[in-house]
Amino acid sequence: xxxxxxxxxxxxxxxxxxxxxxxxxxxxxxxxxxxxxxxxxxxxxxxxxxxxxxxxxxxxxxxxxxxxxxxxxxxxxxxxxxxxxxxxxxxxxxxxxxxxxxxxxxxxxxxx
Amino acid sequence: xxxxxxxxxxxxxxxxxxxxxxxxxxxxxxxxxxxxxxxxxxxxxxxxxxxxxxxxxxxxxxxxxxxxxxxxxxxxxxxxxxxxxxxxxxxxxxxxxxxxxxxxxxxxxxxxxxxxxxxxxxxxxxxxxxxxxxxxxxxxxxxxxxxxxxxxxxxxxxxxxxxxxxxxxxxxxxxxxxxxxxxxxxxxxxxxxxxxxxxxxxxxxxxxxxxxxxxxxxxxxxxxxxxxxxxxxxxxxxxx
Numbered sequence: 618x619x620x621x622x623x624x625x626x627x628x629x630x631x632x633x634x635x636x637x638x639x640x641x642x643x644x645x646x647x648x649x650x651x652x653x654x655x656x657x658x659x660x661x662x663x664x665x666x667x668x669x670x671x672x673x674x675x676x677x678x679x680x681x682x683x684x685x686x687x688x689x690x691x692x693x694x695x696x697x698x699x700x701x702x703x704x705x706x707x708x709x710x711x712x713x714x715x716x717x718x719x720x721x722x723x724x725x726x727x728x729x
Numbered sequence: 730x731x732x733x734x735x736x737x738x739x740x741x742x743x744x745x746x747x748x749x750x751x752x753x754x755x756x757x758x759x760x761x762x763x764x765x766x767x768x769x770x771x772x773x774x775x776x777x778x779x780x781x782x783x784x785x786x787x788x789x790x791x792x793x794x795x796x797x798x799x800x801x802x803x804x805x806x807x808x809x810x811x812x813x814x815x816x817x818x819x820x821x822x823x824x825x826x827x828x829x830x831x832x833x834x835x836x837x838x839x840x841x842x843x844x845x846x847x848x849x850x851x852x853x854x855x856x857x858x859x860x861x862x863x864x865x866x867x868x869x870x871x872x873x874x875x876x877x878x879x880x881x882x883x884x885x886x887x888x889x890x891x892x893x894x895x896x897x898x899x900x901x902x903x904x905x906x907x908x909x910x911x912x913x914x915x916x917x918x919x920x921x922x923x924x925x926x927x928x929x930x931x932x933x934x935x936x937x938x939x940x941x942x943x944x945x946x947x948x949x950x951x952x953x954x955x956x957x958x959x960x961x962x963x964x965x966x967x968x969x
Contacts, residue, residue: 620772621774621777623804624772624773624777624798625777625780626804627794627798627804627807627808628777628780628781628784628785628794629784630804630808631781631784631785631790631794631807631808631811631812632781632784632785632786634808634809634811634812634815635785635786635787635790635811635812635814635815635818636843636844637812637815638812638815638816638817638818638819638822639815639818639819639822639843639844639846640822640840640843641819641822642818642819642820642821642822642823642825642826642843642846643822643823643826643836643839643840643843645819645823646822646823646824646826646827647823647826647827649823651820651823651824656819656820657923657959657962658955658956658959659813659816659817659819660816660817660820660923660924660927661923661926661927661930661954661955661956661958661959661962662813662816662927662951662952662954662955662956662959663789663813663814663815663816663817663951663955664915664924664927664928664931664955664958665927665928665930665931665934665935665950665951665952665953665954665955665958666789666793666810666813666814666931666947666948666950666951666954666955667789667793667814667911667915667931668915668927668928668929668930668931668932668935668954669931669932669934669935669936669938669946669947669950669951669954670789670792670793670796670935670947670950671908671911671912671915671932671935672931672932672933672935672936673796673935673936673939673946673950674792674796674908675908675912676936677936677939678908679796679799679800680767680770680771680799680904681770681897681900681901681904682901682904682905682908685901690905693905693909694909694912697909697912697913698912698913698916701913701917706917708756708759708910708913708914708917709755709756709759711909711913711917712759712760712763712906712909712910712913713759715905715906715909715912715913716763716902716903716905716906716909717902719901719902719905719909720898720899720901720902723898723901724898727898
């Protein structure tokens with residue numbers, strides 16, 4: 618149960634860490650230029666961090682996704698993008714197509 | 730053109746909530762169903778899924794917490810990475826505050842309301858607020874944000890329960906929802922050059938850093954990829 622207690626603390630601390638920016642934004646509104654280099658840099662770091670994590674999950678997943686072949690996950694991502702653009706940028710369609718493709722491919726592999 | 734007005738504060742709140750319970754809630758819902766499934770897969774309880782959604786209220790940060798915890802990163806590294814991933818909220822809240830500000834709502838309302846700022850609620854408020862009379866913008870925003878957060882928490886709990894009840898093959902699809910959701914959002918979102926360069930650098934740096942150190946890969950790839958993207962962008966800006 619130690620891991621569970623640790624997870625509760627982590628959730629709380631991560632919540633606070635995220636809120637700091639929101640609260641600070643009110644305090645600083647109108648006092649700081651939004652056009653600063655610092656903002657551009659933090660935007661780059663935040664984008665890179667999320668993109669890096671998502672690519673890592675797709676290429677080298679942990680948990681049950683690790684049992685799927687890499688080519689299946691890449692095909693599923695491609696299907697998601699095709700569906701997204703084919704439906705005039707409907708995120709919902711893209712997500713369903715991506716997850717559905719992965720399930721279908723895994724089903725076929727198990728059946729064959 | 731006159732701005733939309735409401736008879737009362739609660740009517741403005743309901744107006745915001747009604748607006749949220751359409752496309753915004755459906756899109757968020759898909760992401761959070763995936764989040765709940767993934768979190769369940771990684772040993773979260775249903776209460777933790779719901780509380781993390783309300784407390785962090787930023788899907789990228791919530792994913793970072795799951796994944797870094799799974800590879801055994803230190804608490805300090807996890808908190809630093811999640812907090813850093815939330816840095817986008819600073820400029821967002823800074824630009825939203827003057828739009829919402831009204832004499833009737835002081836810091837006692839604004840600071841708690843800031844927790845509701847997310848990519849979805851910020852974009853909707855920046856776009857929609859000019860069409861709403863200034864006096865009703867805060868309750869409208871709070872209604873919109875609260876409906877988004879409540880829907881997301883319910884969907885996360887549903888994803889948790891569904892993934893637990895479904896056969897492994899279908900569960901696989903649910904666990905894959907959140908990564909594919911961000912994959913599509915990030916590629917669809919890379920419309921500014923700054924975002925595209927940063928996304929590209931991060932996408933390459935993430936897996937590379939993971940090979941070196943899984944525990945530090947999110948932070949390392951973010952700082953290295955992001956800083957590289959920043960300087961690439963600056964050099965390009967000077968040259969042209």
